[in-house]
Amino acid sequence: MDNGLFQEVPGGVTAPKGFIAGGIYAGIRKVKKDLAIIVSQSPAVAAAVFTTNKTQAAPVIVDKEQLSKSSQMRAVVVNSGNANACTGEQGMKDAWAMVDATARALDIPRGEILVSSTGVIGQFMPIDKVLPGIAALAGALTQDGSHDAAEAIMTTDTYAKEIAVRFSVGGVPVTIGAIAKGSGMIAPNMATMLAFATTDAAIAPEALQHALRAANRVSFNRITVDGDMSTNDMLAVLANGTAGNSVITPGTPAFQTFQAALEYILIRMAKLIARDGEGATKLIEVHVTGAATEAEAEQAARAVANSNLVKTAIHGADANWGRIIAAVGYSGIDVVPERVAIGFNGLPVLRPNYEIVLDEAKAKTELEKENISVNIDLHQGTAEARFWTCDLTKDYIHINASYRS
Amino acid sequence: MDNGLFQEVPGGVTAPKGFIAGGIYAGIRKVKKDLAIIVSQSPAVAAAVFTTNKTQAAPVIVDKEQLSKSSQMRAVVVNSGNANACTGEQGMKDAWAMVDATARALDIPRGEILVSSTGVIGQFMPIDKVLPGIAALAGALTQDGSHDAAEAIMTTDTYAKEIAVRFSVGGVPVTIGAIAKGSGMIAPNMATMLAFATTDAAIAPEALQHALRAANRVSFNRITVDGDMSTNDMLAVLANGTAGNSVITPGTPAFQTFQAALEYILIRMAKLIARDGEGATKLIEVHVTGAATEAEAEQAARAVANSNLVKTAIHGADANWGRIIAAVGYSGIDVVPERVAIGFNGLPVLRPNYEIVLDEAKAKTELEKENISVNIDLHQGTAEARFWTCDLTKDYIHINASYRS
Numbered sequence: 119m120d121n122g123l124f125q126e127v128p129g130g131v132t133a134p135k136g137f138i139a140g141g142i143y144a145g146i147r148k149v150k151k152d153l154a155i156i157v158s159q160s161p162a163v164a165a166a167v168f169t170t171n172k173t174q175a176a177p178v179i180v181d182k183e184q185l186s187k188s189s190q191m192r193a194v195v196v197n198s199g200n201a202n203a204c205t206g207e208q209g210m211k212d213a214w215a216m217v218d219a220t221a222r223a224l225d226i227p228r229g230e231i232l233v234s235s236t237g238v239i240g241q242f243m244p245i246d247k248v249l250p251g252i253a254a255l256a257g258a259l260t261q262d263g264s265h266d267a268a269e270a271i272m273t274t275d276t277y278a279k280e281i282a283v284r285f286s287v288g289g290v291p292v293t294i295g296a297i298a299k300g301s302g303m304i305a306p307n308m309a310t311m312l313a314f315a316t317t318d319a320a321i322a323p324e325a326l327q328h329a330l331r332a333a334n335r336v337s338f339n340r341i342t343v344d345g346d347m348s349t350n351d352m353l354a355v356l357a358n359g360t361a362g363n364s365v366i367t368p369g370t371p372a373f374q375t376f377q378a379a380l381e382y383i384l385i386r387m388a389k390l391i392a393r394d395g396e397g398a399t400k401l402i403e404v405h406v407t408g409a410a411t412e413a414e415a416e417q418a419a420r421a422v423a424n425s426n427l428v429k430t431a432i433h434g435a436d437a438n439w440g441r442i443i444a445a446v447g448y449s450g451i452d453v454v455p456e457r458v459a460i461g462f463n464g465l466p467v468l469r470p471n472y473e474i475v476l477d478e479a480k481a482k483t484e485l486e487k488e489n490i491s492v493n494i495d496l497h498q499g500t501a502e503a504r505f506w507t508c509d510l511t512k513d514y515i516h517i518n519a520s521y522r523s
Numbered sequence: 524m525d526n527g528l529f530q531e532v533p534g535g536v537t538a539p540k541g542f543i544a545g546g547i548y549a550g551i552r553k554v555k556k557d558l559a560i561i562v563s564q565s566p567a568v569a570a571a572v573f574t575t576n577k578t579q580a581a582p583v584i585v586d587k588e589q590l591s592k593s594s595q596m597r598a599v600v601v602n603s604g605n606a607n608a609c610t611g612e613q614g615m616k617d618a619w620a621m622v623d624a625t626a627r628a629l630d631i632p633r634g635e636i637l638v639s640s641t642g643v644i645g646q647f648m649p650i651d652k653v654l655p656g657i658a659a660l661a662g663a664l665t666q667d668g669s670h671d672a673a674e675a676i677m678t679t680d681t682y683a684k685e686i687a688v689r690f691s692v693g694g695v696p697v698t699i700g701a702i703a704k705g706s707g708m709i710a711p712n713m714a715t716m717l718a719f720a721t722t723d724a725a726i727a728p729e730a731l732q733h734a735l736r737a738a739n740r741v742s743f744n745r746i747t748v749d750g751d752m753s754t755n756d757m758l759a760v761l762a763n764g765t766a767g768n769s770v771i772t773p774g775t776p777a778f779q780t781f782q783a784a785l786e787y788i789l790i791r792m793a794k795l796i797a798r799d800g801e802g803a804t805k806l807i808e809v810h811v812t813g814a815a816t817e818a819e820a821e822q823a824a825r826a827v828a829n830s831n832l833v834k835t836a837i838h839g840a841d842a843n844w845g846r847i848i849a850a851v852g853y854s855g856i857d858v859v860p861e862r863v864a865i866g867f868n869g870l871p872v873l874r875p876n877y878e879i880v881l882d883e884a885k886a887k888t889e890l891e892k893e894n895i896s897v898n899i900d901l902h903q904g905t906a907e908a909r910f911w912t913c914d915l916t917k918d919y920i921h922i923n924a925s926y927r928s
Contacts, residue, residue: 173852173860204848204860206877239845240879349849426831427923434924440644443609444754447578455578455609472611474645512917518832519839 123285124379130264130280131156133295134318136360140263141270144251146237146244147199151270153251156297156314157193157224157259162358164191164232165327167334169351175203176213177233178352184217184232189323191356192230194314195220195252196271198299202235202243203349212243219249223256236273236299236312236350268297271312274517275301279390283379287363287372292319294376296355296383300341300391313338313353313387319376320359321366328368329377330355337384340416340505341392342423355380392506397513401489402432407502408495414451415496415503421449422492423507432490433509437481439468442492457497462490470497528690529784535669535685536561538700539723541765545668546675549656551642551649552604556675558656561702561719562598562629562664567763569596569637570732572739574756580608581618582638583757589622589637594728596761597635599719600625600657601676603704607640607648608754617648624654628661641678641704641717641755673702676717679922680706684795688784692768692777697724699781701760701788705746705796718743718758718792724781725764726771733773734782735760742789745821745910746797747828760785797911802918807837808896808911815904819856824910826854827897831915837895838914842886844872847897862902867895875902 132139136159144153166185168178184191195216202209213233221228235243268278282295298313321329334353359365366372393401404422409415422428425445431438439460446453460468463484467476484490537544541564549558571590573583589596600621607614618638626633640648673683687700703718726734739758764770771777798806809827814820827833830850836843844865851858865873868889872881889895 171849171852172856172858173848201845204845204873204877206861209877239843239849240873240877349845349852426919430920430923433920436925438644440606440609440754443578444576444644447576447754451577453577456611468609468645472609472614472645510920512920514831515835515838515915515917515920518835520841 123375124283124382127282127284127293129282130268130295130297131314131316132261132264133282134293134316136160136318136358137316138259138261138263139267140255140259141266142251142255145247146197151266152197152199153248153255154196154267154270155193155220155255155259156267156316158316158356158358160358160360161190162192162356163189163323163326164354164356165323165330166352166354167331169349171349173204173349175201175235175350176205176209177202177235178350179210180213180217181232181352184229188229190230191232192226193220193224194232194234194354196234196312197248198271198273199237200235200241200243201237201239201350204240205242208242212245215245216248216252219252220256223253232354234312234352236271239349264295264297271297271299273299273301274396275299275394277394279387281383281386283383285375285379287319287366287375290361290363292361292363293317294379294383296387298387298391300394301396312350315355315383317355317357318359318361319357319366320361320363321357321376325366325368325373326355326357329373329380332377333381333384336381337388340503341388342420342507389506392508395508396517397511398508399511400432400509402429402507402509403491404494404505404507405491405502406494406496408497408499409501410499412501412503415501416505417451418446418449418453418494418496419503419505421445422494423505426510429507429510432485433511435482435485437462437467437476437478437485439476442494446494453496454498459495459497461493463487464493528780529688529787532687532689532698534687535673535700535702536719536721537666537669538687539698539721541565541723541763542721543664543666543668544672545660545664546671547656547660550652551602556671557602557604558653558660559601559672559675560598560625560660560664561672561721563721563761563763565763565765566595567597567761568594568728568731569759569761570594570728570735571757571759572736574754576754578609578754580606580640580755581610581614582607582640583755584615585618585622586637586757589634593634595635596637597631598625598629599637599639599759601639601717602653603676603678604642605640605646605648606642606644606755609645610647613647617650620650621653621657624657625661628658637759639717639757641676644754669700669702676702676704678704678706679801680704680799682799684792686788686791688788690780690784692724692771692780695766695768697766697768698722699724699784699788701792703792703796705799706801717755720760720788722760722762723764723766724762724771725766725768726762726781730771730773730778731760731762734778734785737782738786738789741786742793746793747825747912794911797913800913801922802916803913804916805837805914806894806911807834807913808909809899810896810907810909811899811901812907813900813902813904814906817906817908820906820908821910822856823851823854823858823899823901824908826850827899828910828912834912834915837890838916840887840890842867842872842881842883842890844881847899851899858901859903864900864902866898868892869898
C-alpha cells in the first residue's frame with residue numbers, strides 16, 4: 119500500500135522508533151502466550167477510547183482514572199485469558215497490582231502505565247502468576263517484540279493482527295504501528311476491542327485524541343461479529359515524538375496526513391477483526407450509499423451487519439436479498455423500500471421498484487468468494503457508510519457453547 | 524389450566540362458537556399444507572396489530588386499508604410459502620385477488636376479508652395456484668378445522684400452535700381460541716408474528732382493540748428468536764358475539780376477565796413460538812426484577828434474550844453469567860452492575876457486589892433442562908418484565924444458510 123500519502127511497512131507496535139514490546143506465557147491460560155507489554159523508551163503522550171458498556175472491567179476503570187490525571191503514558195500491560203470484569207474490589211486491587219508491578223519492573227512512574235485485560239468475565243485474576251510474569255517479561259522486551267505481543271493478546275482469534283504505515287511530516291519520516299485482538303463479543307459502539315497503536319510522531323495530546331476519536335468512529339465502531347458489546351473494549355495510542363518532526367497540531371496539513379494514516383491502520387485492523395470473528399469464513403462489507411445522512415447510512419448498515427439471517431444466508435452463498443431489505447426496513451431509518459437497490463460485489467440483484475435482476479448463478483459465484491460486499495443504495499441522498507462483519511457459522515455455536523470449558 | 528377465572532379447553536380458532544376453519548395444500552410450497560381460511564359464520568368485529576418494519580408486505584398494506592374502513596370482518600385467508608413482500612404493484616394485485624376470491628367463494632363482502640402471507644420475500648405469489656385453492660378450501664371448512672389451519676400456516680415451525688380457553692361473562696360461557704406460527708425472523712416490536720384469535724364473546728370494537736394491544740405488549744412483543752423483525756408480522760382477533768353474553772365494554776369486570784384470558788392465550792402462544800425457534804432445543808425465559816420501571820426491565824430482558832453469546836452458552840449448559848451481566852450493561856438502561864444478582868431456575872449464581880455463589884454442578888443440572896429461567900434482579904426498584912427466547916444452535920445456521928433452496 120502506497121497511496122502517495124503513506125506506505126505500509128513491516129511490523130506493528132515496534133515499527134515506530136523508540137518502542138519495545140514482548141509477549142510471554144505467564145500461566146493465566148492453559149497454553150498460549152497470555153501476557154504482553156508495550157513500552158515507549160522515552161516520555162510519550164497517550165489517547166484512548168473505552169467501551170460504553172455500563173458493566174466496565176477493572177482495568178477500564180483504572181485506565182480512565184490514570185488518563186484523567188495525565189495524558190503522559192509510557193507503557194501498556196495486557197493479559198488475555200481473564201477479563202478482570204465483575205470482580206469487585208479484588209479486581210480493582212489486582213488491576214492496580216499489575217500497574218504497580220509494571221512500574222517497578224520498568225522503573226517508570228505508576229501514573230504512566232495503562233492496563234488492559236481480555237478473557238472470561240467474573241473470575242479473579244491469577245495474580246500470583248501475573249506479577250512474576252510481568253517482572254520476567256519487562257526484562258525481555260525488544261524492538262521486534264510486536265508479533266509476540268500481538269499473539270499474547272489473542273483469545274479465540276485465529277491469527278495475530280499487526281500493521282504499520284510510514285509517512286512524512288515536514289520531510290521527517292514518521293511511523294504508526296498497531297496490534298489488536300477481536301473474535302467474539304464484538305459490537306463496539308463509541309468504543310472498541312483491544313487495540314494498541316504506537317507512533318514516533320510528535321503530536322499534541324489534543325490532536326492525538328481528536329485523531330483517535332475520528333478514526334475510531336469509521337473503523338472499530340463499524341464492525342460487528344455478534345452484536346454483543348464487551349466490558350473490556352479499549353483502543354489506546356502512545357506517541358513518543360522520537361521521529362523528530364515538528365509537533366503536529368490540529369487543523370494542519372500534517373494533522374490531515376496523520377489522521378488519514380491512523381484511519382487507514384484502524385480500518386485495516388477492524389476488517390481483520392471482523393474477518394476473524396468466531397467461526398467466520400468470510401469478510402462481509404455492508405456498503406450503504408444514497409442515504410440522507412451518514413448517520414442513517416451507518417444505522418442501516420449496522421442493522422444488516424447484525425442480522426443473523428443475512429449472515430447465515432451469505433454463509434450459504436444464498437442471494438437472499440429479502441433478508442437485507444427487511445433489515446434495512448427495521449433499522450429505524452426513514453427508508454422508502456421501493457427506492458432501494460441491492461447488489462453483491464457490484465452485481466445488481468434488485469433495482470428500485472422491486473425490479474428483480476437476480477442471476478442466481480452469477481450471484482452464487484460472487485457469494486462463494488471470501489470477501490463479500492453488500493451494496494445497498496437507498497436512493498434518498500448522497501451520504502454513505504461502510505460496516506464490516508463476518509458470516510455466522512456452526513463453528514460460532516461450537517466455540518461459544520463451551521467457551522469457559 | 525383452571526385458575527378460577529378461565530380454563531383451557533381443547534382446540535384453537537374453532538373452539539369458540541360460530542367459527543369454521545380449514546387448511547389444504549394448494550401448491551405454493553413443495554409439500555405440506557400451505558393455505559388456511561378462518562371464517563366467522565355471523566358478523567364479527569376485528570382488531571389487529573401489524574409489523575412496524577418500514578418494509579411491509581402487500582397483505583399488511585391491504586389489511587390496514589381494510590381495517591381503516593371498518594372493524595367488521597368475517598374471514599382471514601392465509602398462505603405460507605410466499606411472503607408477498609417486496610413484490611410491488613403485482614404483489615398488491617395478488618393480495619387483493621386473494622381477498623376477492625375469498626369474498627366470492629364465501630359470499631361475504633370483500634371489505635370483510637383479511638389476508639396474510641408468510642414465507643420467502645421477493646417472489647411473486649403463484650396466484651394461479653392460490654385462487655383455485657381458495658375456491659376449493661372455502662367449500663371444505665369445518666368446526667374442527669383449526670388444526671389443519673394451524674398446520675397450513677407453518678413455515679419452518681416444527682409443530683402446530685393452537686390453544687383455547689373458556690370463561691364466564693355474566694354467567695354466559697365465552698371462549699377464545701388462537702393459532703399462530705413463528706420460527707425465524709422473530710423479533711416483533713409493537714407487532715407480532717402471524718397469529719389469529721377468535722372469540723364468540725360479544726365485545727365492543729374499541730374494547731377488543733384495547734385488550735389486543737395490551738395483551739400483545741406482554742406476549743408477542745416479548746419474544747425473540749434471532750433479532751430479525753419480519754415484514755409480514757400480524758396478529759388479528761375476530762369476535763362474533765355468538766356466545767350471547769352482554770357486550771363487554773372497557774373498564775368492567777368482564778373486560779378484566781376477557782383481557783386476562785386473551786393475555787394468557789397470547790403469552791402461551793408466544794412461548795410456543797420462542798420454544799420452536801429455528802434449531803431451538805430449549806425455551807429460555809429472561810425474568811428481570813427489581814427494575815426502576817417496567818420499560819427498563821423489558822429493555823434489559825430484551826438485550827439478554829437477543830444475545831447470541833447468552834443463547835449459545837445456555838445451549839451448551841454453560842453457566843456463563845458474565846455474558847448476561849455484559850448484555851444488561853449494554854442494554855442502555857441505567858444499571859448499577861454491582862447491585863445485580865443472577866440465577867438460573869431460581870438457583871443463585873451471582874449475588875450483589877459480585878459475590879459469586881455459582882455451584883457449577885448444580886447450575887449444569889438446571890441448564891441441561893428444556894425450560895430455563897434466567898433470573899436477573901437489578902435491585903433498583905420494584906418493576907419487572909419477562910421475555911422469551913430459545914437457544915442458538917448449529918441447526919439455526921443449517922436451516923438459514925439454505926432457506927430458499
